[in-house]
Amino acid sequence: MVRFKSRYILFTVHYPVLTDIDKICPSDDSASNYPARFQDKKAPSLSDRNILPGGKEGNLGKEMRTLLHKRPAPDGVTLNAVNTAFRDALNRNFGDLGAGLVRASVSLKYFSPATSTGIIRVSRDHYRIVWAALTLLNEIAGVKVVITVDHVSGTMRKCEKVAISKNIKVVRELSGDL
């Protein structure tokens, strides 16, 4: 008996051109816990700046980039929106054949607007189509996006573990970095 094998794709949504975050500041109640450089409010305004990670923002330090690497999604980007946009992309880039091949097996298992992380499940035979569609997806609900794939694996657990370890790294950097 042949088993049905699948691939789970862990992806992050980035928002290269977004102007709605003006500054980064600590919340009032936990001011003491966070690094000193976030304490002062003299962070430069981020509007009109291209904040792609690796882009040349002069006065955005590495810490800022860390923060904004996976920033929370803007309002329009929800699970349903991602789903629709993704299926759309499949159709546009791979036509009826491509979309039909994967449609039965593909499903968006998890998407968190708070951290812009998601997990998609595909059958093992066609995961590359899905991966390509994700890469070519450039707009969700009117917001320009760039999707990077962080991890592909045969079990959901592994993707979850990778997501957890990335989050732990961020948390550790921010709160332990005193």
Added chain:
Amino acid sequence: MVPPTAGPSKSANQPLHGTKRPASDANNDRDEIKRVKMMNARTILSQPSESSLKQGQLDVGAFVSSRKYEIQQLSDSMRKSKAIQKQQTFQVVPRSLRRRAASHHIRFLPPRFREQAQQEYKDSGIQLTPKKRRRITRLHLRRDTALKLKYFARRRKAYHCDRKRSTYPVGINELATKVIMERKFKKRQKDKTWLPTHLWHAKRAHMINKWGYVIPSHPNEKCFRPTHRASQNGSGIVFDTSYYATMILQGQHDSLHMAVNIISRSKACGKTYLLGDRAFEGPIYNDSNNDCAIGEAVIYFEPTAELGDGLANKCRRVLIRVHPAAFDETWKTLRALVTETRERELDPDPDMELQDCRFAIGSIDIFGPKSLKVVGHNLRLNLEKDVTVHQAWSMATAAGDPKLIPLGAVFPLGFFDPRTISTPSRDRKVATWESRDVSKQSLICKSLNEMARHLGSRAPSPLFTTQGRSIRVEHAKIAHGRLKQRRAANSKAVDAKKSSQILLKKETLVFNDDVSIPAIMIRRANGAISLLLPWQWVAIFFKKLVLPAYTIYGGLQQYHQILCERMLPYFPDDFPGTPAGQVEEREKMTQREKEWKSRPRSKKIIYDALDLRNGEKKGEVGNPFACDWRYLLEADAIAGYYPPNESANQQDSSSTGSNAPWMITDMARALSERNKLRQNLMAAVFTVQIIMIGRGAPRPSARIYGIPVRDRSKWMQLKRNRKIVPGSSEYPVCPKRDYLIGFVTSGGFNLKEGKGSGIASLSWAKVEQNGGFNYRYCIVRDVGERIGRLALYKPL
């Protein structure tokens, strides 16, 4: 905070083939519940983005907390999806408790799984074997009544007093009559002796008949790695070693001293041993002049207050424990000594006697870093009102590792009947204690010393006397009743003292008719604890040690494996220089030869066709089924070394065949006196540890060669250049027969070291011939193999 939304939307989770929702009835309600449960398990909750983004400001705190929330949810999802996996009961049952009959017979599952299994079996429609129903005819009724009457009669205490033995017979100056364990199976024990735990082991291990005893050889499951783990990191492994022969020598102090002096060549007569503080563990010899060792023994003097002048005529006792393979020789030697002492003209000791306690004193051996802890949890000292000892005992047992106790330390203890005390539940795993902590080690030493002091280690243990050993074993139901009594009394007392700070220990609740079972705990040289007990109590203590705390049990093979891993010799396999070792070797040889002969020609190694490619004729060196000592110690081979006249004389005068190897037990002495002993050393053999340098694991009876001087550089190259592999042309060829120096007696892959290792015996004369004792490299070649592998040897 905004309530989280469910992750995947309805559209993503729609069943593929559009199944209709069934009309609800009882069955479908359950399905519905299951479905909802499944969905809940598979959903990962997530936060909407508003919580961390407010008015164009990115709040660091909220940012971090949203990450943390995600971590939490992903972990939960992993946990839930694991839990939701539908596992049948038989999948959850631990491997060692699985039984085939459990698939149709609920009785064969452990009690805690039976209810669940009942439901599952009903659901899956398995035909369960029904409980046996008793037929009710008149004859059967009469039979049942008779049985019931017997049962009621048995419950009377008087019945017990008459029937059950209080102690087992001891042979005084003669061999003891062996004991029959289960009267129902008397016929099976006609020519062999069962161990106290025979029935328990027979259901779980493969038994063999050795040295007149039926001993577990190995458990039914595969346990090479579990044994290693248990003895190295885990709770421990327990063996029933009641087959070890115990003898008690009783007489005046001086005559005892002399006797022990003779058999141990004065090694067991140091002050600490004579005082009874420590037990001696080492080789014992027979009475004749040569240095031939019989085997290893544990010698323990009964403790006295002090060694003084008045001691010479005082009656004392010595406990001597030997392996059953060496028992005959030891008994002969000691018996001869006793008769001699009784009848000699100068200062005879008419009361000296030798008691054969083989079936009166049994023992349990425990290995493992937490083994002390297991002992402490499950056995409790019965000492009235002595809180300090209890504290010292709990401190000592909390350490767990027997290696922390000084070598040869002996503790005479008295335990409660373990069935009448509360023990920790199965689920509570034994907690770790860092034995590496130096400060804790000193604490342990201190507490052990204190305990020894308080126990009055100078007071002899009742285990030495027949009266001391005769503690009757109660029926299990009565013991259980006592347990309930104790629990009730304890909870009452605790309630009464709830206000006070003192935690009432269970040990201090002693009833009037509580028994104190004498036991002696010895820390052995191989890192185990031997617990000596009266024979009738061994089974009860054993079961209590094995069941609760994840300790595993083992057979002879596992004992051998543990010693092999620790690079210690195992009696009798690794003692070819003793008569017992030679008998063992002969048995193994016949066994191997028989197996080989019964195999078809295409499926076995043809030893005659072995071509070592070193210029010699084809064929295996020596007898391929054994460690061929005769071949190795052939006079011609050695004659070239020793001047011919001497060797000829020596051959005539030696009693046994001069080719029989004898074991050197004191390497240092042999090295320093080698010129004096030159003649005797012709057939001498000494034990070494072998460690492989590269790959390969030595198997028993593998051949060991010294490296010829001109080949040394070639072999050393192997160490530096890993690419020289046995197949390649640069790999050196096996040395010729002249360079044979010994054989491997036990060996295999050592999980502790991470490479092959073994115990071997090398011929003294041959080693001297082939390069002396300082060059420790050698070649190990398995029987039937063409390739020799580089190894190091280290004398023990």
